[in-house]
Amino acid sequence: MTAEKIIIGADHGGFSLKESLKPFLAEMGFAVTDVGTDSDRAADYPDFGAKAAGAVSAGLFQRGILICGSGVGMSIVANRFPRVRAALCLDEETARLSRMHNDANILVLAGRKTDPETARKIVRTWLSTPFEGGRHQRRLDKIREIDLKLNEISNDSGR
Ligand code: RB5
Numbered sequence: 001m002t003a004e005k006i007i008i009g010a011d012h013g014g015f016s017l018k019e020s021l022k023p024f025l026a027e028m029g030f031a032v033t034d035v036g037t038d039s040d041r042a043a044d045y046p047d048f049g050a051k052a053a054g055a056v057s058a059g060l061f062q063r064g065i066l067i068c069g070s071g072v073g074m075s076i077v078a079n080r081f082p083r084v085r086a087a088l089c090l091d092e093e094t095a096r097l098s099r100m101h102n103d104a105n106i107l108v109l110a111g112r113k114t115d116p117e118t119a120r121k122i123v124r125t126w127l128s129t130p131f132e133g134g135r136h137q138r139r140l141d142k143i144r145e146i147d148l149k150l151n152e153i154s155n156d157s158g159r
Contacts, residue, residue, distance in 0.1 A: 004030055006030045006064060007032075007055050007060075007063075008025070008032055008067075009036060009037075009064070009066050010036075010037060010074075011045035011048055012040050012041060014066075014067025014069065015039065017109060017111040018034070024123065028127065045068040045074055045077065046077050048066070049073070049078050052064045052066055052078070053078035056078075056081070056083070057081035057082050057083050059083075063107075064078075064107070065123065067108070068110070071109055074086070074088075075087075078108065085102055086107075086108050088109075089107060089122050090110060091118075092121050095122045096125050096129050099125075099131060100129055101132065101136045102136070103137075
């Protein structure tokens with residue numbers, strides 16, 4: 001059986017947490033693709049967020065993890081991409097709900113708020129919790145409709 005692929009990215013605020021999570025993800029059986037950054041030197045979160053969220057949006061990866069200092073910047077970037085549902089999770093409960101109710105496909109972590117042990121718990125819960133479907137699927141369908149409408153509006157304004 002081939003390992004599930006997962007894509008991970010961070011800015012300098014998330015670099016050390018990203019590095020600490022990579023061996024944990026490998027132990028869990030994931031093939032990890034790291035889009036950087038590769039040091040704690042200041043780096044711009046949109047660069048790494050766009051690489052990972054773009055790959056999830058394009059269907060190249062089913063799931064991804066993004067980390068910046070607060071988790072806010074990465075959330076803003078990732079949720080601009082069609083089909084991406086990125087959830088900033090500071091605890092296991094939110095991680096569980098983001099999968100059960102929102103079918104989140106990108107987990108966002110706060111490198112300056114979340115210690116490595118808590119992050120591992122959040123990641124394990126997030127990766128192992130299935131989407132519930134049902135009424136939650138109806139809500140996701142509505143989000144998709146919003147995306148499609150916005151797309152039409154931006155195509156029209158370009159005429
Ligand atoms: C970088 O200092 C910090 O702004 C970034 O990691 C992130 O928290 C942005 O939302």
